[in-house]
Amino acid sequence: MTSLVPSFVGLALGMRHALEPDHLAAVSTLASEERGGTRASLKLGLYWGLGHTLSLVLVGGSLALVGAQMPARLEHGFELLVAVMVVGLGLRAVARAVKEGREGLEHTHAHGHLEHTHPAPSSHLHLSQWTLATRPLLIGVMHGLAGSGALTALVLAELPTAAARLTYIALFGAGSIVGMGLLTGLAGVPLMRLARAPRLSAGLLLVTGLLSTGIGAWWGVTSLSHLLA
Numbered sequence: 001m002t003s004l005v006p007s008f009v010g011l012a013l014g015m016r017h018a019l020e021p022d023h024l025a026a027v028s029t030l031a032s033e034e035r036g037g038t039r040a041s042l043k044l045g046l047y048w049g050l051g052h053t054l055s056l057v058l059v060g061g062s063l064a065l066v067g068a069q070m071p072a073r074l075e076h077g078f079e080l081l082v083a084v085m086v087v088g089l090g091l092r093a094v095a096r097a098v099k100e101g102r103e104g105l106e107h108t109h110a111h112g113h114l115e116h117t118h119p120a121p122s123s124h125l126h127l128s129q130w131t132l133a134t135r136p137l138l139i140g141v142m143h144g145l146a147g148s149g150a151l152t153a154l155v156l157a158e159l160p161t162a163a164a165r166l167t168y169i170a171l172f173g174a175g176s177i178v179g180m181g182l183l184t185g186l187a188g189v190p191l192m193r194l195a196r197a198p199r200l201s202a203g204l205l206l207v208t209g210l211l212s213t214g215i216g217a218w219w220g221v222t223s224l225s226h227l228l229a
Contacts, residue, residue: 010168014175017147018049018183022086022219025212026139029089031184031191032201032208033096038188045184046177048140053173055144056151057166063152064165072226075149079223082146085139086216093209100202144173 017023027048031041063070151172155165191204 010172011175014172014177015179016175017172018052018176018179021215022082023048023052023143023180025208025215026086026089026143027136027180027184028187029093029205029208029212030136030139031187032093032205038185041188041191042181042185044136045180045182048136048143048184049173049177049180051137051140051142052144052147052176052180053140053170055141056148056169056173056176059145060148060152060155061166061169063148064155064169065162067156067162069153069156070149072149075146076223076227078142078146078149080220080227082142083216083220083223085142087213087220088216089139090209090212090214090216093205093212095209097202097206097209100198100205 027045030044030048059070151169155168159165159168
């Protein structure tokens with residue numbers, strides 16, 4: 001029974017890990033752009049968590065299996081890439097918020113081979129498969145790469161066997177999937193209601209974009225200072 005305790009601790013810590021500032025900055029920016037309701041928001045969080053877990057299991061699990069740690073410079077390099085990504089997401093959200101606040105919502109679709117863009121109510125908007133699935137998945141992968149080094153160092157210090165380390169990492173990743181999925185799923189209801197008021201929706205997108213940009217910039221400066229030290 002006592003051998004199971006670290007694994008369940010890993011699950012709980014994984015759920016808490018999903019709420020770290022850089023994760024929230026990236027995913028909240030994506031969620032603010034999402035107007036598909038609770039189900040779509042839930043999927044967004046689950047895809048992020050899946051990408052995050054894939055990185056942790058493949059990279060962190062491989063390191064833990066052979067008893068090695070990620071080089072510090074490589075870890076800080078991944079963190080810098082995540083920071084740049086978070087800033088990019090924030091700036092994109094700010095630009096979109098300014099455009100929507102000035103011109104209103106737009107929707108592009110095709111009739112046969114012809115595409116056109118026109119103003120549209122929020123109920124007419126939908127996200128492409130790239131936006132809803134692949135993008136949060138890849139963002140989760142990047143976050144997982146940046147966190148693999150610290151997680152590997154933890155399991156090497158605390159757990160004696162390779163099996164225990166792999167189990168801990170897998171459950172930690174599962175916790176991040178559950179945590180982020182619950183968070184974005186719950187956020188889907190108020191976000192869908194806000195989408196009915198275009199100016200409020202644009203304002204929320206602007207705020208999340210600015211926060212994402214600020215957090216990403218702070219994270220980037222910190223990571224760069226560590227990388228150059």
